Amino acid sequence: MEKKWWHNKIAYQIYPKSFCDSNGDGIGDLPGIISKLDYLKDLGVDILWISPVYVSPLADQGYDIADYQQIDPRFGTMEDMDRLIKEAKARGLHLLMDLVVNHCSDEHIWFKKACEDPEGKYGAYFYLKKKSPDGSLPTNWRSYFGGPAWDRLGDTDWYYFHAFHKKQPDLNWENPELREEIYKMMNWWLDKGLDGFRVDAIINIKKPLPFRNYPADRADGLCDLGSVMDRAQGIGEFLREMRDRTFAPHDSFSVGEVFNIKDSQLNDFMGPDGYFSSIFDFSQMEMGKSIKGWYDCKEPRPEDYKNCCFKSQKKAERIGFFSNIIENHDEPRGVSYYLPEYARSEKGKKLLAAMYFMLRGIPFIYQGQELGMENIAFESMKEVDDVSTIEEYRVAREAGLSEEESLRAVNLLSRDNTRTPFQWNDGPEAGFTTGKPWLRVNPNYRRINAADQEQRGGSVLSFYKELIRLRKEERLEEAAVYGKTEPVLTEERDIMAYFRRGQGCDLLVIGNFRSEPAKVALEELKKRQVKLLLTNGETFSHEGGQITLEPLQAVILECV
Ligand code: GLC
Ligand code: CA
Secondary structure (H helix, E strand, O other): OOOOOOOOOOEEEEOHHHOOOOOOOOOOOHHHHHHOHHHHHHHOOOEEEEOOOEEOOOOOOOOOOOEEEEEOOOOOOHHHHHHHHHHHHHOOOEEEEEEOOOEOOOOOHHHHHHHHOOOOOOHHHEOEEEOOOOOOOOOOEEOOOOOEOEEEOOOOOEEEEOOOOOOOOEEOOOOHHHHHHHHHHHHHHHHHOOOEEEEOOHHHHOOOOOOOOOOOOOOOOOEEHHHHHOOOOOHHHHHHHHHHHHHHHHOOEEEEOOOOOOHHHHHHHHOOOOOOOEEEOOHHHHOOOOOOOHHHOOOOOHHHHHHHHHHHHHHHOOOOOEEEOOOOOOOOOHHHHOOOHHHOOHHHHHHHHHHHHOOOOEEEEEOOHHHOOOOOOOOOHHHOOOHHHHHHHHHHHHOOOOHHHHHHHHHHHOHHHHOOOOOOOOOHHHHOOOOOOOOOOOHHHHOOOHHHHHOOOOOHHHHHHHHHHHHHOHHHHHHHHHOEEEEEOOOOOOEEEEEEEOOOOEEEEEEEOOOOOEEEEOHHHHHOOEEEEEEOOOOOEEEOOEEEEOOOOEEEEEEO
């Protein structure tokens, strides 16, 4: 495999609105990020992805962009952005922005012009259709955030398509003129010094044509958009063109947010000549989901988690690098989701960290994950901001769940869980702002915060630093970065164990998700010299190929 500059990197996602507020308005901003670059450098990460900071009405927290080439004043100015690029570079950090081009905002000038003249140049930037002769909407597709995916275009008799919120009209990628505009904008950013993009919702840019109805799957008479998009053919033409016109000439890093990918498409998406450098592996998050809604989702158990990771590792083995995550701004906190209740301690959090971090791929850390930040238990829907949580609550109520049950269901999966402010210290508002934060701080900030963990050996934060250091050791690179993942002890319930095969030097990663000690035996170890590189436990013992693990212990071993 040809080596690329991003293969041995660790990435970190910043959700600007909730990271650090520099001016007391309760909203995190670019100067706030700049003030924390040394913290990030010290953590040891290499690539920073910042979620959208472009001009936006924030109907979907910036994923609704009204101007791709301006910074929203709430986040700062273009000078701040230039300074961020410069300051990041000075520290050897690579910067990615979020590329949201499946849709823009209904406040974008293109959309406003389309409203004025649906049949003109800008009307063709969107998917506009008229109602069917029988008076029904152009299709019966349900938007991802609920309700029909069509809304009336201004006061015309046209309707526009939106896969997400009604303030996020989809852009018409079939139109070459639109595609040119997008590439121009991307290159403008890349020329400014960005190192690449995280590419939002990209699987949706190709619609199954012609637009038509599909069988309804809920009482609302609508059908799920994910299954609709599954039928689309030919997305490769757009993505190949985008790569050749933007990423490739800049040797930039691109990571796609791609759901529902078929195994047969994996090579095209992230193989050696893939459309993207990498794509996120969302399979662990997808496994418990239900088409009925969040209320019907199943919580994963450690066995499910392990099997799912191994399946993905196998798929990617001969193809390329997945980007591995346990959480992001659209998901609950990984430690609150994947760990059984008895394991939600610092020890358990480190266990989960070690298990996903050492997999083959590019590890991404979402802000606060390195502290073991947890879900927030919302006491009422009044505290919730996220559009999709509000919709899922409605769906749960409609399905007959009580208010309390519905709240519990959305609490587990709410996107606001990861959007609560970063917990910097145990002072007012966790040191995030001197004002009133836009979203409530998790009340556990006195117990979980960066200031405490920075000076406390054995903290989750220091464990993440160790993991990062280990992955970067040159001696271990063939195993830790490029090594094949070989699951072992797969029959041992709640034990997750795998080799990363290097050249003569292998890593062995073993985690015990049980609440009791475990004894496991690996014949191979009898013939190898074994050295402990890292553990979250008190002791480590092995003898004659037998390893004894404490409850929730993870060990990373070097075998020569
Ligand atoms: C992606 C983003 C999510 C957003 C959606 C629409 O899934 O990660 O936050 O709501 O796209 O842009
Ligand atoms: Ca601010």
